[in-house]
Amino acid sequence: MFVVSIVIFVAVNLLPGDFAEAILGQGATPESVAKIRQDLGLDQPMVVRYFDWLVGMLTFDLGTSFAQLNFANFGGAGSVTVAEQIAPRLSNTMFLATVTACIAVPLAVTLGILAALYRNTAFDKAANMFTLSSISSPEFFMAYILILFLAVLNPIFPSLSNIFEGMPFSERLEKSMLPALTLTLVVTAHMMRMTRAAIINLLASPYIEMARLKGLSPMRVIVKHALPNALAPIINVIALNLAYLITGVVVVEVVFVYPGIGQLFVDSVKIRDIPVVQACCLIFAAAYILLNLTADILSIVSNPRLRHPK
Amino acid sequence: MSRLLTIKGLKIEGRSDETWNPIINGVDLELNKGEVLGLIGESGAGKSTIGLASMGYTRDGVRISDGTVEFDGIDLVKASAATKRSLLGKRIAYVAQSAAASFNPAHKLIDQHTEGPTQHNVAGRSESVQDGIELYRKLRLPNPDEIGFRYPHQVSGGQLQRAMTAMAMSCRPDLIIFDEPTTALDVTTQIEVLAAIREIVEEFDTAAIYITHDLAVVAQMADKIKVLLRGDEVEEADTRTMLSAPKEDYTKSLWAVREFQRPQQPSPPADATPVVSVRNITAAYGTTDVLHDVSFDIHAGRTVAVVGESGSGKSTTARCITGLLPPRMGEIAFDGKVLPADYRKRTKDQLRQAQMIYQMADTALNPRKTIGEIIGRPVQFYGGLTGAKRRERVNELLDQIELEPSQYYNRLPSELSGGQKQRVGIARALAADPKFIICDEVTSALDQLVAEGILRLLADLQDNLGLSYMFITHDLATVKSIADEVVVMKDGKVVEQGPKTEMFTPPHHAYTDLLLSSVPEMDPDWLSDLLKERGVDNIGDAAVDKM
Numbered sequence: 121m122f123v124v125s126i127v128i129f130v131a132v133n134l135l136p137g138d139f140a141e142a143i144l145g146q147g148a149t150p151e152s153v154a155k156i157r158q159d160l161g162l163d164q165p166m167v168v169r170y171f172d173w174l175v176g177m178l179t180f181d182l183g184t185s186f187a188q189l190n191f192a193n194f195g196g197a198g199s200v201t202v203a204e205q206i207a208p209r210l211s212n213t214m215f216l217a218t219v220t221a222c223i224a225v226p227l228a229v230t231l232g233i234l235a236a237l238y239r240n241t242a243f244d245k246a247a248n249m250f251t252l253s254s255i256s257s258p259e260f261f262m263a264y265i266l267i268l269f270l271a272v273l274n275p276i277f278p279s280l281s282n283i284f285e286g287m288p289f290s291e292r293l294e295k296s297m298l299p300a301l302t303l304t305l306v307v308t309a310h311m312m313r314m315t316r317a318a319i320i321n322l323l324a325s326p327y328i329e330m331a332r333l334k335g336l337s338p339m340r341v342i343v344k345h346a347l348p349n350a351l352a353p354i355i356n357v358i359a360l361n362l363a364y365l366i367t368g369v370v371v372v373e374v375v376f377v378y379p380g381i382g383q384l385f386v387d388s389v390k391i392r393d394i395p396v397v398q399a400c401c402l403i404f405a406a407a408y409i410l411l412n413l414t415a416d417i418l419s420i421v422s423n424p425r426l427r428h429p430k
Numbered sequence: 431m432s433r434l435l436t437i438k439g440l441k442i443e444g445r446s447d448e449t450w451n452p453i454i455n456g457v458d459l460e461l462n463k464g465e466v467l468g469l470i471g472e473s474g475a476g477k478s479t480i481g482l483a484s485m486g487y488t489r490d491g492v493r494i495s496d497g498t499v500e501f502d503g504i505d506l507v508k509a510s511a512a513t514k515r516s517l518l519g520k521r522i523a524y525v526a527q528s529a530a531a532s533f534n535p536a537h538k539l540i541d542q543h544t545e546g547p548t549q550h551n552v553a554g555r556s557e558s559v560q561d562g563i564e565l566y567r568k569l570r571l572p573n574p575d576e577i578g579f580r581y582p583h584q585v586s587g588g589q590l591q592r593a594m595t596a597m598a599m600s601c602r603p604d605l606i607i608f609d610e611p612t613t614a615l616d617v618t619t620q621i622e623v624l625a626a627i628r629e630i631v632e633e634f635d636t637a638a639i640y641i642t643h644d645l646a647v648v649a650q651m652a653d654k655i656k657v658l659l660r661g662d663e664v665e666e667a668d669t670r671t672m673l674s675a676p677k678e679d680y681t682k683s684l685w686a687v688r689e690f691q692r693p694q695q696p697s698p699p700a701d702a703t704p705v706v707s708v709r710n711i712t713a714a715y716g717t718t719d720v721l722h723d724v725s726f727d728i729h730a731g732r733t734v735a736v737v738g739e740s741g742s743g744k745s746t747t748a749r750c751i752t753g754l755l756p757p758r759m760g761e762i763a764f765d766g767k768v769l770p771a772d773y774r775k776r777t778k779d780q781l782r783q784a785q786m787i788y789q790m791a792d793t794a795l796n797p798r799k800t801i802g803e804i805i806g807r808p809v810q811f812y813g814g815l816t817g818a819k820r821r822e823r824v825n826e827l828l829d830q831i832e833l834e835p836s837q838y839y840n841r842l843p844s845e846l847s848g849g850q851k852q853r854v855g856i857a858r859a860l861a862a863d864p865k866f867i868i869c870d871e872v873t874s875a876l877d878q879l880v881a882e883g884i885l886r887l888l889a890d891l892q893d894n895l896g897l898s899y900m901f902i903t904h905d906l907a908t909v910k911s912i913a914d915e916v917v918v919m920k921d922g923k924v925v926e927q928g929p930k931t932e933m934f935t936p937p938h939h940a941y942t943d944l945l946l947s948s949v950p951e952m953d954p955d956w957l958s959d960l961l962k963e964r965g966v967d968n969i970g971d972a973a974v975d976k977m
Contacts, residue, residue: 335549348536349534425583
């Protein structure tokens with residue numbers, strides 16, 4: 121995380137332009153730019169700013185958003201902290217990711233198992249074709265297709281997902297259904313293909329032959345004998361895709377006007393709101409690391425060799 | 431006696447390079463209830479394929495092209511998948527060669543044991559758990575009440591093999607296919623498993639097909655024996671007839687393999703300097719000592735066989751001699767001069783003097799290099815020969831290993847048979863012009879006839895070139911045929927050493943005695959006699975544990 125924080129800080133600060141110029145626009149005079157920079161501490165050398173930021177991070181103070189500052193009354197009651205700004209967005213994104221995961225993971229694993237069971241049949245090929253084409257098309261394309269079919273032609277779900285605080289759960293769920301379905305289409309292919317490959321990889325092993333020679337049904341052979349041993353790679357690919365659901369949903373959020381962290385991130389980059397951008401990056405990195413760590417732990421738990429040493 | 435299994439005109443084909451090639455060319459087989467048939471043959475004879483076919487099963491890329499497999503009136507070739515599933519595990523069961531690979535690593539033994547009975551509605555779960563424990567007890571597994579609740583990796587190979595036999599018995603089948611169940615085991619473990627299998631098969635009057643390449647093993651287990659060669663039946667007879675009066679030449683040649691015996695060389699003079707002297711070696715992997723105070727000498731032109739079971743430290747000793755694993759204490763001397771412990775500190779000439787031949791010729795040869803390149807590399811590295819001279823030397827070496835240079839120089843290892851690959855391994859060691867060669871289980875992966883050819887070649891080379899061998903093996907028959915001296919190792923210690931003639935005549939050290947007595951003999955009464963003489967709890971690993 122420490123290394124990641126350095127990379128993020130340096131990268132963000134290398135972005136051309138700065139907040140002062142961006143906010144003053146055409147009317148910027150060198151004096152007013154310098155004034156704002158000084159107020160925001162942007163005139164300090166980079167290393168000093170980095171350590172200020174780092175100390176803030178370690179004490180869970182994500183800083184103050186530039187954009188929301190009241191310049192006339194600097195540091196006064198009008199300022200909004202980054203944390204306050206991010207928290208609702210993050211929870212929205214997490215909500216969307218959870219809904220998607222609840223649909224996509226069981227779907228992908230089931231499809232993978234069935235594809236492995238009926239491998240090289242029409243079903244297997246159809247499942248492969250469908251998931252591959254959904255992953256190969258751009259997300260916004262999938263999104264618009266879903267809007268066309270499920271919102272315009274058959275108005276089942278609303279096409280705008282402008283959820284807000286205090287909205288009842290069922291309505292929230294309904295509104296976020298279209299983005300969730302879009303994301304499902306995007307992430308299912310990976311997980312399904314990995315499940316299928318991991319299982320088929322094991323089908324040549326002696327214990328699978330043994331299971332067949334015990335007269336077990338093909339379904340039982342795969343679910344009971346192949347799947348438990350294929351879990352480690354499957355868990356890893358699921359973790360990667362979950363991380364993607366948190367960090368890579370910018371396009372989908374924009375299409376559906378979903379107030380998630382991705383949109384906030386893009387808006388902040390546009391106006392050079394550096395503290396927000398940095399905080400978002402850090403949250404993305406943390407999500408990646410946390411999910412991969414969880415995947416590693418689960419892989420160990422799913423392996424009796426590591427769970428029960430000799 | 432009533433007929434259980436009838437195979438008629440069975441033809442099986444395997445797919446390779448887009449065409450179907452015959453594996454089995456029309457084999458007949460008959461088995462009565464409660465009868466045990468031994469199927470023997472070399473690798474590629476089609477033993478396992480027939481074994482699986484008698485369950486109506488073929489591996490991927492293999493198909494039954496003709497013939498019938500009739501089990502109790504049901505033709506398994508034509509039967510539907512559902513019909514076969516209802517028989518497999520319930521009335522026909524399978525015991526695989528490697529129990530470690532054939533138990534699912536993700537489930538406990540008892541869960542895999544009860545799967546058959548519960549899925550086939552033979553018994554409920556708690557009932558079959560009880561039965562499993564009972565079977566474990568009958569098969570004399572240690573802690574029968576508790577062992578089933580472990581995962582496969584927590585149980586030793588010999589115990590797993592017995593647990594797998596118990597699993598096959600879980601539905602009390604009419605027929606069990608044993609596919610080389612003891613091939614991967616040490617002799618002392620093998621004998622326990624053999625005794626357990628035989629007892630339980632007799633007790634439940636189960637018919638069995640026992641597949642193996644080891645004649646002495648099949649002699650103990652089978653009522654009748656069928657010999658196979660490249661997918662054809664050679665002959666079939668009851669066990670005693672087959673052993674005492676084989677009809678076909680091929681069978682006789684199999685029987686004769688064990689007769690190759692090289693006379694023991696005269697002992698060296700007492701003041702001779704040994705070529706290799708291992709002095710009080712103690713070595714460790716990490717912080718655990720695996721060798722304890724090992725010492726022995728190897729004299730010029732002599733073969734020292736280092737014998738022991740897996741984990742006894744044979745190969746570790748070889749690693750110490752070659753300098754791959756510098757010992758923690760002790761030293762290695764070559765021609766009386768102490769060598770640096772680490773191979774990186776040895777001179778090129780010191781490295782040249784000691785060469786190695788490996789067990790798996792398959793993996794020890796670079797698959798992308800031609801035979802000429804593989805042998806030419808050490809010729810150039812150690813001998814400094816290049817161009818035509820190098821070529822000439824490689825040809826000379828190919829002549830020595832009895833492979834025609836013009837035919838083999840440009841071939842790749844994949845185009846050679848197992849025995850030929852091992853010969854190339856020998857030529858590569860000879861290319862350095864060494865005095866001393868370590869042979870690490872060089873014949874273990876080979877069929878008996880091929881192995882015998884390799885042993886004869888090594889013996890000839892020794893006579894012509896005055897080589898010294900350190901011969902690592904777990905096979906006492908090999909020791910008997912070529913060793914001059916024997917070093918017996920156990921748990922990283924030398925338990926006994928001396929000239930071969932002494933080692934093979936009593937009195938022995940207790941462990942040597944146990945090793946020797948555990949090697950199956952061609953006598954069909956051998957196992958029964960041994961059990962009678964020693965008692966069932968005094969054979970194999972159980973006896974080792976008491977030492």
